[in-house]
Amino acid sequence: MAVTTSTPPDERTPDTAEGAPEPRRRRGNAVDVWLGVIAWVVGIAFFFPVFWMVLTSFKTEADAYTPTPKIIFEPTLEQYEGVFSSGIGPYLANSVGATVISTLLVLLLAIPAAFALSLRPVQKTSDVLFFFISTKMLPVVAAIVPIYVVVNEIGALDNIWTLIVLYTGMNLPIAVWMMRSFFLEVPGELLEQASIDGAPLWRTLREIVLPIISPGIFATALICVIFAWNEFFFAVNLTAANAGTVPVFLVGFITSEGLYWAQLSAAATLAALPVVIAGWVAQNKLVQGLSFGAVK
């Protein structure tokens, strides 16, 4: 889908230009058609499991397990009732809390950091940037034992603030890197002008830079929201009854004996919904943000 929009204008010109040689146009059309077909195939391949999950969530367990998958069936809301009656509420509240707070904290820290690293470069900027991203190179699973021991020692197991701190740390490097690339797009003249007018840093940032890069902030925030919302590993290891998040709630539906696909699908659909809605609401900003600077 994105393929058609990303075709640079200069490549498109020969097709539309008058008097262009026929064979070239045909070849161009053929390429477009093929790219379109590939985009659709890839799109459907990615979307199909999601579609199947939603479909399964409206089935009975018996329908969900038929050897020949059923597309036509009598839809039921039984699974959703089951999910609500098994108490998704506290988990949802924890997920919202951990996601929203950690994302706000990330933005609060990442914006000044990215600003310093792009528009007001400090010494060894590239080293600093590399340090940020290097914290993502260690797999979480390799760090979980020390993290667990530390969290246990300070008595912070099963506490939502533990997850908030970890999610902030987890998303900060990505956010700094993303935000930095957006800051780099801000024209230097604007800043010079502000500086000549004597605007202090805070005002420059707030009234000049932030409005320009706001699509970038949206894009970054959404990425942080998605990562924090979907995070499972920390949540399952560090929480129990109080601070469990939605992904932890989901695995409770996987029973070792008995059928569970339909109910799990219903729970997973509900879990995916907030992120899908957030993405949909922020769609325009997001596209702007992700293609920010591409047209410069």
Next chain:
Amino acid sequence: MRGAAQRRWRGRGRGRAPSVLAAILASLALVAGCSGAGALGTAEGVETVTVAIVSNPQMEDAISLSPQFEAENPGIRLRFVSLSENEARAKITASVATGGGEFDIVMISNYETPMWAQNGWITDLEPYMARTPGYDRADFIPTVRDSLSYEGRMYSVPFYGESSFLMYRKDLFEQAGIQMPAQPTWPQIAEFAARLDQGEGQRRGICLRGKPGWGELMAPLDTVINTFGGRWYDPQWQAQLTSPEVRRAVQFYVDLVRTHGQPGASQSGFSECATQFGQGQVAMWYDATSAAGTVEDPEESTVAGRIGYAPAPVVATPSSGWLYSWALGIPQTSPRKDAAWRFMAWMTDRQYIQRVGQEIGWTSVPPGSRQSTYANPEYQRVSNAYAPLILQGLQRANPQQPTVQPVPYEGVQFVRIPEFQDLGTRVSQQISAAIAGQISVDEALEQSQNYAQTVGESYQR
């Protein structure tokens, strides 16, 4: 000049930055207040007992009945953490081993209980049982009780127990004129599977687990290895996985599932086989006795009421069924042991079985924990086809002497050492690869032998 201008700007801007920050922090605090719901609502004198359980239909029933316990015990509130088996095991092990203290009651099995009791991680329950009137300790099925004991004292109490047996389609056997013997042998089962197999894309002869995992493929395969006379270790902890007995057993299992087994065998576990059998895609299934509840449920199974049951097939041992129990224990770190015990006693008592039978249905009763369950006429009426075999399987399971020759470990479908979770899974990956046809059985066993030998060496003194 710049300084003056800066002051001008600053004059307007100052005061707003902190107010924005303050607003953000205030909203953070608000959201945090909502999210930390667990900290709220603990009234004076009310103890909150946190229970970690493995999600399973029977456990879900227990959760749905637990408000009755809370009504009977106003001083105790319950919180459940329900996780899938793998996550629950990892989570509970980490919490109990490090003294994390998140849980007051943990659901563990007969694999963990004696080891954890030896480590001093869980509480001796004998004093609690002794001072609970009417809590009938002697009523527990003896093999289950022993498997949850360390030095003769129980450290966890069984919520349910299971063995393994063979399920088969009575109607298909009748059509084919096959009579299921009272105690079938594995060669007989292989012959029946061949006769009932309709070939690829149609109904196959048997479903056997092939999915890697010590609790998946390894469980049924271990019982086959045992009854063929194989063992994991000799009494000197020398690995025995390349012995002729183990080779014969594994070759038999792999051949049977490859020639007459379900499609996609190397990725089938309990759930997949439950589907295959429940949808009439296979004629036989050898698995946990708890499967009966699933395949006899007309809502989930199209073959309910047409199923026959037979004891676990044998070769060289008199019986071969496994022994497994999900049980409840109290971590040593729990400061609320009395309240925890009150709930555990409620959930594992005879009364509870009665309660489930009357309020949810007799087919939902947690099986395999108490002998009295099997003497209950109402339970007998609904479970007549399989319940006696479950009881027999549990009573005949022999974790001390699981195979023909002596072994230095305990356990039927596992070796009760901490390393077994890892070892069993590695070995099962090799054998699953053999079922998928990627390697030969000999190659799989050579590699498995290396793994087992490495583990065994740490026990050789």
